[in-house]
Amino acid sequence: MPDLREQVGQLLIFGFEGTEPSAGLRTAISTLQPGGIILFARNITEPRQTWELLNAVRSLARTPMFLCVDMEGGTVDRLKGVIAPSPAAADVFATGNKKLFRAHGRMIGEECRALGFNVDFAPVLDLGLEPSRSVLTSRAVSPKPQDATTYAKEFLRGLQDTRVLGCGKHFPGLGEAALDTHHELPSIAKKWKRLWNEDLYPYRKLRKDLPFIMVAHAAYPEVTGDRTPASISRQWITDILRKKIGYGGLIVSDDLEMGGVLAAGSIEHAAVETIRAGADMFLVCHNEEHVWAAYRAVVNEAERDQRFAEQVARACSRVLESKKHQREMRRFPSAPSDRKVRKLREAMSRFSEAVREATA
Secondary structure: OOOHHHHHHHOEEEOOOOOOOOHHHHHHHHHHOOOEEEEOHHHOOOHHHHHHHHHHHHOOOOOOOEEEEOEEEOOEEOOOOOOOOOOOHHHHHOOOOHHHHHHHHHHHHHHHHHHOOOEEOOOEOOOOOHHHHHHHHHHOOOOOHHHHHHHHHHHHHHHHHOOOEOEEEEEOOOOOOOOOOOOOOOEOOOOHHHHHHOOOHHHHHOOOOOOEEEEOOOEOHHHHOOOOEHHHOHHHHHHHHHHHOOOOOEEEEEEOOOHHHHOOOOHHHHHHHHHHHOOOEEEEOOOHHHHHHHHHHHHHHHHHOHHHHHHHHHHHHHHHHHHHHOHHHOOOOOOOOHHHHHHHHHHHHHHHHHHHHHHO
16 A cells, blocks of 8 residues: 555645646646646647647656546547537437447547556536526436436446546536536535436446446435535535445546635635535646645644544545556557547548538
Protein backbone atom coordinates (compact mmCIF):
# COMPACT_ATOMS: atom_id res chain seq x y z
CA MET A 1 0.00 0.00 0.00
CA PRO A 2 1.37 3.49 -0.86
CA ASP A 3 2.09 5.97 1.95
CA LEU A 4 -0.63 8.39 3.05
CA ARG A 5 0.24 11.18 0.62
CA GLU A 6 0.21 8.85 -2.36
CA GLN A 7 -3.05 7.32 -1.12
CA VAL A 8 -4.68 10.75 -1.09
CA GLY A 9 -3.23 11.50 -4.52
CA GLN A 10 -5.04 8.48 -5.93
CA LEU A 11 -8.37 9.95 -4.78
CA LEU A 12 -7.84 13.16 -6.78
CA ILE A 13 -8.78 13.89 -10.39
CA PHE A 14 -7.93 17.44 -11.39
CA GLY A 15 -8.15 19.84 -14.30
CA PHE A 16 -5.75 22.61 -15.30
CA GLU A 17 -5.20 25.51 -17.69
CA GLY A 18 -3.20 25.36 -20.89
CA THR A 19 -2.63 23.17 -23.91
CA GLU A 20 0.79 21.84 -22.95
CA PRO A 21 2.38 20.79 -19.66
CA SER A 22 3.50 23.89 -17.73
CA ALA A 23 6.15 23.74 -15.02
CA GLY A 24 3.38 24.04 -12.42
CA LEU A 25 1.44 21.13 -13.92
CA ARG A 26 4.54 18.94 -14.05
CA THR A 27 5.23 19.73 -10.39
CA ALA A 28 1.63 19.02 -9.39
CA ILE A 29 1.53 15.62 -11.10
CA SER A 30 5.00 14.59 -9.94
CA THR A 31 4.24 15.63 -6.35
CA LEU A 32 0.57 14.76 -5.93
CA GLN A 33 0.61 11.60 -8.07
CA PRO A 34 -3.13 12.02 -8.82
CA GLY A 35 -5.48 9.21 -9.65
CA GLY A 36 -6.43 11.02 -12.83
CA ILE A 37 -6.66 14.24 -14.79
CA ILE A 38 -9.49 15.74 -16.83
CA LEU A 39 -9.27 17.86 -19.97
CA PHE A 40 -11.75 20.48 -21.14
CA ALA A 41 -12.16 22.38 -24.39
CA ARG A 42 -9.63 24.93 -23.08
CA ASN A 43 -6.96 22.21 -23.16
CA ILE A 44 -7.79 20.81 -26.59
CA THR A 45 -6.78 22.45 -29.88
CA GLU A 46 -6.08 19.54 -32.23
CA PRO A 47 -5.89 15.72 -32.10
CA ARG A 48 -2.10 15.38 -32.05
CA GLN A 49 -1.69 18.15 -29.44
CA THR A 50 -4.28 16.46 -27.19
CA TRP A 51 -2.55 13.09 -27.49
CA GLU A 52 0.85 14.67 -26.74
CA LEU A 53 -0.56 16.47 -23.69
CA LEU A 54 -2.07 13.28 -22.28
CA ASN A 55 1.08 11.31 -23.06
CA ALA A 56 3.25 13.90 -21.31
CA VAL A 57 1.19 14.05 -18.12
CA ARG A 58 0.74 10.30 -17.81
CA SER A 59 4.51 9.81 -18.09
CA LEU A 60 4.94 11.81 -14.87
CA ALA A 61 2.80 9.42 -12.82
CA ARG A 62 4.12 6.26 -11.20
CA THR A 63 0.65 4.66 -11.33
CA PRO A 64 -1.50 4.58 -14.50
CA MET A 65 -3.92 7.50 -14.49
CA PHE A 66 -7.56 7.84 -15.40
CA LEU A 67 -7.39 10.20 -18.40
CA CYS A 68 -10.83 11.76 -18.40
CA VAL A 69 -13.10 13.91 -20.54
CA ASP A 70 -16.80 14.87 -20.63
CA MET A 71 -18.07 13.60 -23.98
CA GLU A 72 -21.84 13.24 -24.12
CA GLY A 73 -22.48 14.74 -27.56
CA GLY A 74 -24.60 17.82 -28.23
CA THR A 75 -23.99 20.64 -25.75
CA VAL A 76 -21.28 18.70 -23.87
CA ASP A 77 -18.83 17.79 -26.62
CA ARG A 78 -15.18 18.63 -25.92
CA LEU A 79 -13.94 17.22 -29.23
CA LYS A 80 -16.36 18.83 -31.69
CA GLY A 81 -13.80 21.42 -32.72
CA VAL A 82 -10.97 18.96 -33.34
CA ILE A 83 -12.81 15.99 -34.86
CA ALA A 84 -16.53 16.46 -35.60
CA PRO A 85 -19.67 17.39 -33.64
CA SER A 86 -21.54 14.46 -32.13
CA PRO A 87 -25.34 14.39 -31.89
CA ALA A 88 -26.94 15.03 -28.51
CA ALA A 89 -28.09 12.04 -26.48
CA ALA A 90 -31.73 13.14 -26.76
CA ASP A 91 -31.49 13.27 -30.56
CA VAL A 92 -30.00 9.79 -30.73
CA PHE A 93 -32.64 8.44 -28.37
CA ALA A 94 -35.38 9.99 -30.52
CA THR A 95 -34.46 7.51 -33.29
CA GLY A 96 -35.77 4.65 -31.14
CA ASN A 97 -32.98 2.49 -32.58
CA LYS A 98 -30.88 0.56 -30.04
CA LYS A 99 -28.17 -0.02 -32.64
CA LEU A 100 -27.76 3.74 -32.94
CA PHE A 101 -27.68 4.10 -29.13
CA ARG A 102 -24.72 1.70 -29.03
CA ALA A 103 -23.14 3.30 -32.08
CA HIS A 104 -23.28 6.67 -30.30
CA GLY A 105 -21.16 5.28 -27.48
CA ARG A 106 -18.84 3.56 -29.92
CA MET A 107 -18.33 6.67 -32.09
CA ILE A 108 -17.57 8.81 -29.03
CA GLY A 109 -15.41 6.07 -27.54
CA GLU A 110 -13.34 5.76 -30.72
CA GLU A 111 -12.66 9.49 -30.68
CA CYS A 112 -11.71 9.44 -26.99
CA ARG A 113 -9.48 6.41 -27.36
CA ALA A 114 -7.69 7.74 -30.43
CA LEU A 115 -6.67 10.89 -28.55
CA GLY A 116 -5.56 8.96 -25.45
CA PHE A 117 -8.53 9.19 -23.07
CA ASN A 118 -9.59 6.08 -21.15
CA VAL A 119 -12.55 7.55 -19.21
CA ASP A 120 -15.62 9.33 -20.54
CA PHE A 121 -17.83 10.94 -17.90
CA ALA A 122 -21.01 9.87 -19.70
CA PRO A 123 -23.84 8.89 -20.03
CA VAL A 124 -26.24 11.21 -18.24
CA LEU A 125 -28.87 9.22 -16.31
CA ASP A 126 -30.89 12.25 -15.20
CA LEU A 127 -34.53 12.17 -16.23
CA GLY A 128 -35.78 14.76 -18.70
CA LEU A 129 -38.43 16.22 -16.41
CA GLU A 130 -40.03 19.64 -16.70
CA PRO A 131 -38.20 21.43 -13.82
CA SER A 132 -34.75 20.70 -15.29
CA ARG A 133 -35.57 21.14 -18.97
CA SER A 134 -33.94 24.56 -19.29
CA VAL A 135 -30.81 23.31 -17.48
CA LEU A 136 -30.25 19.81 -18.86
CA THR A 137 -31.81 20.44 -22.31
CA SER A 138 -30.83 17.65 -24.72
CA ARG A 139 -28.46 15.98 -22.24
CA ALA A 140 -31.38 14.01 -20.74
CA VAL A 141 -33.02 11.53 -23.11
CA SER A 142 -36.47 11.00 -21.60
CA PRO A 143 -38.66 11.62 -18.55
CA LYS A 144 -39.12 7.83 -18.27
CA PRO A 145 -36.53 5.95 -16.20
CA GLN A 146 -36.82 2.85 -18.36
CA ASP A 147 -35.95 4.89 -21.45
CA ALA A 148 -32.93 6.52 -19.78
CA THR A 149 -31.75 3.05 -18.74
CA THR A 150 -32.16 1.52 -22.21
CA TYR A 151 -30.19 4.28 -23.92
CA ALA A 152 -27.46 4.32 -21.26
CA LYS A 153 -26.98 0.54 -21.32
CA GLU A 154 -26.37 0.57 -25.07
CA PHE A 155 -24.18 3.70 -24.92
CA LEU A 156 -22.02 2.01 -22.27
CA ARG A 157 -21.68 -1.07 -24.46
CA GLY A 158 -20.47 1.18 -27.26
CA LEU A 159 -17.84 2.74 -24.99
CA GLN A 160 -16.80 -0.72 -23.83
CA ASP A 161 -16.32 -1.79 -27.47
CA THR A 162 -13.58 0.84 -27.73
CA ARG A 163 -12.01 0.20 -24.30
CA VAL A 164 -13.20 3.45 -22.72
CA LEU A 165 -14.73 3.50 -19.22
CA GLY A 166 -18.10 5.20 -18.76
CA CYS A 167 -19.69 7.01 -15.83
CA GLY A 168 -23.35 7.39 -14.87
CA LYS A 169 -24.28 10.85 -13.66
CA HIS A 170 -25.56 12.76 -11.74
CA PHE A 171 -26.58 10.53 -8.79
CA PRO A 172 -29.19 10.58 -7.26
CA GLY A 173 -30.67 12.53 -10.19
CA LEU A 174 -31.10 16.12 -11.33
CA GLY A 175 -34.34 15.67 -13.25
CA GLU A 176 -36.28 17.73 -10.71
CA ALA A 177 -33.55 20.39 -10.32
CA ALA A 178 -34.55 23.80 -11.64
CA LEU A 179 -31.16 25.31 -10.71
CA ASP A 180 -27.76 24.70 -12.31
CA THR A 181 -25.44 23.00 -9.79
CA HIS A 182 -22.45 24.78 -11.35
CA HIS A 183 -23.73 27.95 -9.67
CA GLU A 184 -26.31 27.08 -6.99
CA LEU A 185 -27.48 24.25 -4.73
CA PRO A 186 -30.83 22.88 -5.92
CA SER A 187 -33.14 21.54 -3.24
CA ILE A 188 -35.28 18.72 -4.64
CA ALA A 189 -38.42 18.14 -2.58
CA LYS A 190 -39.22 14.65 -3.81
CA LYS A 191 -40.35 11.79 -1.61
CA TRP A 192 -38.13 8.74 -1.16
CA LYS A 193 -40.52 6.28 -2.83
CA ARG A 194 -40.72 8.35 -6.02
CA LEU A 195 -36.95 8.88 -6.07
CA TRP A 196 -36.43 5.13 -5.69
CA ASN A 197 -38.87 4.23 -8.46
CA GLU A 198 -37.92 7.02 -10.85
CA ASP A 199 -34.56 8.84 -10.51
CA LEU A 200 -32.74 5.91 -8.91
CA TYR A 201 -34.13 3.31 -11.31
CA PRO A 202 -31.27 3.63 -13.87
CA TYR A 203 -28.63 3.28 -11.15
CA ARG A 204 -30.35 0.22 -9.73
CA LYS A 205 -30.60 -1.46 -13.13
CA LEU A 206 -27.11 -0.49 -14.34
CA ARG A 207 -25.17 -0.94 -11.09
CA LYS A 208 -23.06 -3.73 -12.62
CA ASP A 209 -22.54 -1.90 -15.93
CA LEU A 210 -21.13 1.38 -14.61
CA PRO A 211 -17.37 1.63 -13.91
CA PHE A 212 -17.97 5.05 -12.29
CA ILE A 213 -20.92 6.87 -10.78
CA MET A 214 -20.68 10.63 -10.31
CA VAL A 215 -22.54 12.18 -7.36
CA ALA A 216 -24.38 15.47 -7.76
CA HIS A 217 -24.30 18.68 -5.73
CA ALA A 218 -28.02 18.74 -4.95
CA ALA A 219 -29.99 18.50 -1.70
CA TYR A 220 -32.85 16.06 -1.09
CA PRO A 221 -34.39 17.20 2.20
CA GLU A 222 -37.22 14.64 2.08
CA VAL A 223 -34.54 11.95 2.39
CA THR A 224 -31.81 13.50 4.54
CA GLY A 225 -33.91 15.97 6.53
CA ASP A 226 -31.58 18.84 5.66
CA ARG A 227 -29.90 20.63 2.72
CA THR A 228 -26.69 18.62 2.69
CA PRO A 229 -25.54 18.10 -0.91
CA ALA A 230 -25.64 14.43 -1.95
CA SER A 231 -21.94 14.71 -2.86
CA ILE A 232 -21.00 15.04 0.82
CA SER A 233 -23.84 12.94 2.28
CA ARG A 234 -22.99 9.60 3.88
CA GLN A 235 -26.66 8.69 3.73
CA TRP A 236 -26.69 9.02 -0.05
CA ILE A 237 -23.23 7.69 -0.90
CA THR A 238 -22.68 4.90 1.63
CA ASP A 239 -26.12 3.95 2.92
CA ILE A 240 -28.07 4.20 -0.34
CA LEU A 241 -25.67 3.91 -3.29
CA ARG A 242 -23.12 1.52 -1.79
CA LYS A 243 -25.33 -0.56 0.52
CA LYS A 244 -28.98 -0.38 -0.54
CA ILE A 245 -28.36 -0.29 -4.30
CA GLY A 246 -25.28 -2.48 -3.99
CA TYR A 247 -22.99 -0.52 -6.28
CA GLY A 248 -19.44 -1.88 -6.31
CA GLY A 249 -17.66 0.44 -8.76
CA LEU A 250 -15.91 3.75 -8.18
CA ILE A 251 -17.85 6.69 -6.75
CA VAL A 252 -16.59 10.14 -7.74
CA SER A 253 -17.85 13.55 -6.67
CA ASP A 254 -18.75 16.14 -9.27
CA ASP A 255 -16.36 19.11 -9.45
CA LEU A 256 -15.82 20.45 -5.93
CA GLU A 257 -15.36 23.98 -7.28
CA MET A 258 -19.04 24.14 -8.25
CA GLY A 259 -21.37 26.50 -6.43
CA GLY A 260 -23.72 23.67 -5.50
CA VAL A 261 -21.27 22.16 -3.02
CA LEU A 262 -19.43 25.34 -2.01
CA ALA A 263 -22.81 26.54 -0.68
CA ALA A 264 -22.14 24.07 2.15
CA GLY A 265 -18.59 25.18 2.95
CA SER A 266 -15.04 25.62 1.67
CA ILE A 267 -13.37 23.40 -0.91
CA GLU A 268 -11.26 21.95 1.90
CA HIS A 269 -14.45 21.01 3.74
CA ALA A 270 -15.97 19.52 0.57
CA ALA A 271 -12.92 17.37 -0.19
CA VAL A 272 -12.79 15.91 3.32
CA GLU A 273 -16.54 15.39 3.60
CA THR A 274 -17.01 13.67 0.22
CA ILE A 275 -14.42 11.06 1.23
CA ARG A 276 -15.90 10.79 4.73
CA ALA A 277 -19.31 10.24 3.11
CA GLY A 278 -17.92 7.29 1.13
CA ALA A 279 -16.75 8.67 -2.22
CA ASP A 280 -13.61 7.07 -3.68
CA MET A 281 -12.46 10.06 -5.72
CA PHE A 282 -13.16 13.77 -6.08
CA LEU A 283 -12.86 16.23 -8.96
CA VAL A 284 -11.26 19.67 -8.77
CA CYS A 285 -11.45 20.96 -12.31
CA HIS A 286 -10.01 24.46 -12.63
CA ASN A 287 -8.01 26.35 -10.04
CA GLU A 288 -4.51 25.08 -9.20
CA GLU A 289 -4.64 26.55 -5.70
CA HIS A 290 -7.89 24.69 -5.05
CA VAL A 291 -6.30 21.42 -6.20
CA TRP A 292 -3.49 21.77 -3.66
CA ALA A 293 -5.84 23.02 -0.92
CA ALA A 294 -8.22 20.06 -1.33
CA TYR A 295 -5.33 17.59 -1.36
CA ARG A 296 -3.71 19.08 1.75
CA ALA A 297 -7.04 19.13 3.60
CA VAL A 298 -7.56 15.40 3.07
CA VAL A 299 -3.95 14.62 4.07
CA ASN A 300 -4.23 16.76 7.22
CA GLU A 301 -7.54 15.21 8.25
CA ALA A 302 -6.15 11.69 7.74
CA GLU A 303 -3.13 12.55 9.91
CA ARG A 304 -5.48 13.86 12.60
CA ASP A 305 -8.21 11.18 12.48
CA GLN A 306 -7.31 7.50 12.34
CA ARG A 307 -10.79 6.40 11.25
CA PHE A 308 -10.69 8.86 8.38
CA ALA A 309 -7.20 7.60 7.44
CA GLU A 310 -8.61 4.08 7.24
CA GLN A 311 -11.35 5.36 4.96
CA VAL A 312 -8.74 6.99 2.71
CA ALA A 313 -6.82 3.71 2.58
CA ARG A 314 -9.96 1.75 1.61
CA ALA A 315 -10.83 4.24 -1.13
CA CYS A 316 -7.26 4.11 -2.46
CA SER A 317 -7.41 0.31 -2.51
CA ARG A 318 -10.61 0.40 -4.57
CA VAL A 319 -9.07 2.85 -7.02
CA LEU A 320 -5.89 0.80 -7.43
CA GLU A 321 -7.84 -2.44 -7.72
CA SER A 322 -10.03 -0.92 -10.41
CA LYS A 323 -6.99 0.25 -12.36
CA LYS A 324 -5.41 -3.17 -12.06
CA HIS A 325 -8.41 -4.99 -13.50
CA GLN A 326 -9.55 -2.54 -16.19
CA ARG A 327 -8.17 -3.50 -19.60
CA GLU A 328 -8.71 0.15 -20.58
CA MET A 329 -5.71 1.09 -18.40
CA ARG A 330 -3.18 -1.29 -19.91
CA ARG A 331 -2.13 0.38 -23.13
CA PHE A 332 -1.76 3.97 -24.25
CA PRO A 333 -2.58 4.30 -27.96
CA SER A 334 -0.10 5.39 -30.60
CA ALA A 335 -0.39 8.96 -31.85
CA PRO A 336 -3.40 9.54 -34.12
CA SER A 337 -2.38 9.86 -37.77
CA ASP A 338 -4.03 12.33 -40.13
CA ARG A 339 -5.66 9.35 -41.85
CA LYS A 340 -7.07 8.10 -38.53
CA VAL A 341 -8.52 11.51 -37.72
CA ARG A 342 -10.03 11.81 -41.18
CA LYS A 343 -11.68 8.40 -40.80
CA LEU A 344 -13.09 9.43 -37.40
CA ARG A 345 -14.52 12.63 -38.88
CA GLU A 346 -16.11 10.74 -41.74
CA ALA A 347 -17.56 8.10 -39.42
CA MET A 348 -19.08 10.70 -37.09
CA SER A 349 -20.52 12.60 -40.06
CA ARG A 350 -22.14 9.40 -41.37
CA PHE A 351 -23.51 8.62 -37.92
CA SER A 352 -24.95 12.13 -37.54
CA GLU A 353 -26.63 11.79 -40.93
CA ALA A 354 -28.10 8.42 -39.92
CA VAL A 355 -29.55 10.03 -36.78
CA ARG A 356 -31.05 12.88 -38.79
CA GLU A 357 -32.57 10.51 -41.30
CA ALA A 358 -34.03 8.30 -38.57
CA THR A 359 -35.79 11.26 -36.95
CA ALA A 360 -36.83 13.10 -40.12
